[in-house]
Amino acid sequence: MKVNYRLQDRFDFFIFIPLMVLIVLGLLGIYSSTVNHPTANGNFERQFSWALISMIVFFIVYFLPPQVFKSYSLTGYIFSIILLILVLAIGKTVYGAKSWFSFGFAGFQPSEFAKIGTILFLASWLSKDNVDINDPKTLFKCIAIGFLPILLILLEPDMGTSMVFMVIILFMLFWKGLSLFGLFVVLSPGIVLFSSLFGKIIMFIMLALILLVLILFKRNIFTSVTVMVINLGTGFVFDIVYKILKPHQQKRIDAFLDPMADPLGSGYNALQAKVAIGSGGIFGKGFMGGNQTQLRFIPQQWTDFIYSVIGEEFGFIGSLLVLTMFLIIFVRLLNLSKQANGSFESLVTIGAFGLFFAHFAFNIGMNLGITPVVGLPLPLLSYGGSSLLVNLVMVGILMNFYKSRRLYD
């Protein structure tokens, strides 16, 4: 029986209004930081066009039949993987990473598309009734699904995006009900990799600790040995990856480890972003009034450092507004994930949450100087058409689920 619901029951304004506010703030920031720029002065118009296109796509996705996402998830995933392989072969190199398809008028990053593909496919795979996430074999399969795009993206190489994938996969597995041991298995290689950044001694201490925990878990010998071997392997991956990395990426890692080692290099960008935000004060220097921004102190500020434009020109009030809008979206996503019709919808919602939260946390953290400098855009605000499109498609899917949830009641 068809019931005529009120609009707010079919369309989630708790997500849509903050989303619009953030897009508008992003456009203001892009306008302010690029309108007087000699080479980037068309960026506002471009982003504005992309925002309109993305809005249209958002509503198309919103009105699609809800089943399509699950039924086409494998196709989408395979298509993503093909694109990721293709981009390695014929892609365009931007900022040292071969991650773009160029169509002349616009660029497109397959890794953006792969985010949706991977979230949908992993969600559909995990939502099968017979999947026991705590069965080691199943777990390894899950990790493999996630690892394939991560590997391809690392080859571009795009560290930031692969980290986002890791967060997404981790969140989804966690939501599915991964046990403490499973969580340990998934996380430990990451911890080893991270500790290896600080030198061999710290890495070996960490490996020893992991071995100790493994023994405490008292699993069967085969599982334990496998986990240990994986950990040992990742321990040495860093050295190899570091050597493969482009000099500018190596510098980013160095700058993270010792931010003052290269004050005029990548650490300097983050430092200038902090100066911009800090100097904004309570009310900011006003739209188009931030000298850090207007004097173009932060290279490519309209991408990864868009938050510093807001911070400088709109001050504490503006910065807090951005945080609050994201807070509303995140809380709402978590609520939606609990209210979802099925585990597929719920997992997709958590995947989207992971996607946005990872971007948000790394980006804001970098701008505020509380996390390492990882080149990730701030969702909905940063300049970048394909990123905005993918984000709105993602939200469109969630809105589609929201629209559909009561119809199946």
Next chain:
Amino acid sequence: MNDLSFGSALRSKIFYLLIFFFFSASFFQLFKMQIINQKNYEIKSEENSIKEVPLVPPRGLFYDRFFNLIVGNKSAFTLEIVPAFYNKQYNSIIEKMLEVPEGYINKIFNKDKNYSKFLPRKIMRGLSPKFIAWFEENKSQLKGVDYIVEMQRDYSYGISGSHMFGYTKEISLNQLKLFKGIYEMGDYVGNNGIEKTYEMYLHGIKGAKLFMVDSKQQVIGRYENGEQDIQPRKGYDLVLTIDKDAQQIAEQLFIGKKGGLVAIEPETGEIIAFVSAPEYDLSTFASFTSGNQWKELINDPDKPMFNRASMSQLPPGSTFKMIGAVAALEEGIIDTNFTLGCGGGFQFGNRFFKCTHTHGRVNVIEAIEKSCNTFFYQIILKVGFDKWSEYGKKFGFGEKTGIDISEEARGIMPNSSYFNKVYGKNGWTQGYVVSLGIGQGEVSATPLQLAKYCALIANFGKTKQPHFLKGFVRNDNNQFIPSNYKQIDIGISRKTMKIVREGMFRVVNGAGTATHVKIDGINVAGKTGTAQNPHGQDHAIFIGFAPYENPKIAVACVVENAGYGATHAAPIVRSVIQAYLQKEVFKKNQLIAKKEAEQ
């Protein structure tokens, strides 16, 4: 975490906790940055975004007393290196191209070690076109190296004037501390002479070009299209008392000689010419002075860096005889009827003091005219040593004239207490005093002091403190502001002065020692002198003034190791007087002489 079910409440709570944790951290950080530490960041942001490149104003120019330009400015290229962006491996190639010794650049860097590495160091002024061409070709590799256009002193106006003008030198760290806020590292300040005395007038007010710089300190554009730039204010132009023609001829006549010449306008104390020979080339100081050039100048036995005009202290010889004459006349010891007999010398105790000739009976006027030593040996004894010395002091001997350059010596004007100090209370006799009467022995004066003395006689005991600065031209409204100087009146009666002046007139126009100094149409008065030099040839001295009736110029000239004053110093004085008083005639004669020389 035993709850393994899908989307359990516990797992949901963990996500909420994660969000809560991250938002608290961000909120706290934002609060700390934008509210607590806002001021610090604001200061950083202001400092960072606009780069000020100081615009050094051109120094004020020097004009002579008739507003002829005598020291100008010209643009020159200066090499600058910003140590922060510079790679020291290029030191040797740059040093080679600059033709300077190895280690030259490091030496400059080490000198200013404590200064910000982001401030440019001036490496060398006056770059050659060859270097500029080489630099332009290799610019892309030479990071942190650049050249700027700077104004440099231009001395191509026909006179050298090295000792009065002085030169500028890069400011020392000590001076920098002293004049904080006015000067910056790499600025040039007057080191000696007029450049030093009037530094405050000359340096002008600095301006600044404002540039926007990006995070790499690279210029991305002019700040507000240069509308906010601060224009530099040129220094005040100085109008000097020097006469270009007189100065020029004096310098020419001193080429190849050692000594000093000072010409003063008696009534005003204005210095018309000021020469110390040998000169040094000021233009070498305007750009780069190599270590070798320095050593050469310092070690030159002729001491070209030594300002003889106001610092050489030599016995004034017979030019000093008027002191005794004035003293005796003023004290009423003698009058024009008083005569002394000269038999070729004066026997005092067991010592015979010689005269140049046998003059017979002479009065004071004739004694000056003929430069009779016998007369003045006895006059100083009649006046008394200390009284004589008092009169010498009145004329300014033994103390600085207060001229407006810092290089000045006071000379020696002895009296009995001075001799007591030097020789002990009973260590000297009246015999020591006798030769002082003719300006020999333990008495010394600078050419400047002699010129002031001559001016005082010429103008009946009245003059003003000798000076170079007539006034300055303000840089805002081009108004000429004349300077004022202390009036000097030594209080000698007109009657006495008349007598002494007559003696000096006869030196040139009577049966005197310098009749060859006569100039058609101008009455010149003067006095020759020869300072005995135990180390070599005597020093030739001449003081003179003209016109006799209404003196406009008083000159003192000392030529070292030249012999008789009449022969070697007097002709120079004659030319200077003529160049100053008969400009047209003098120039015509010069042209004729030049043509004759060519033929």
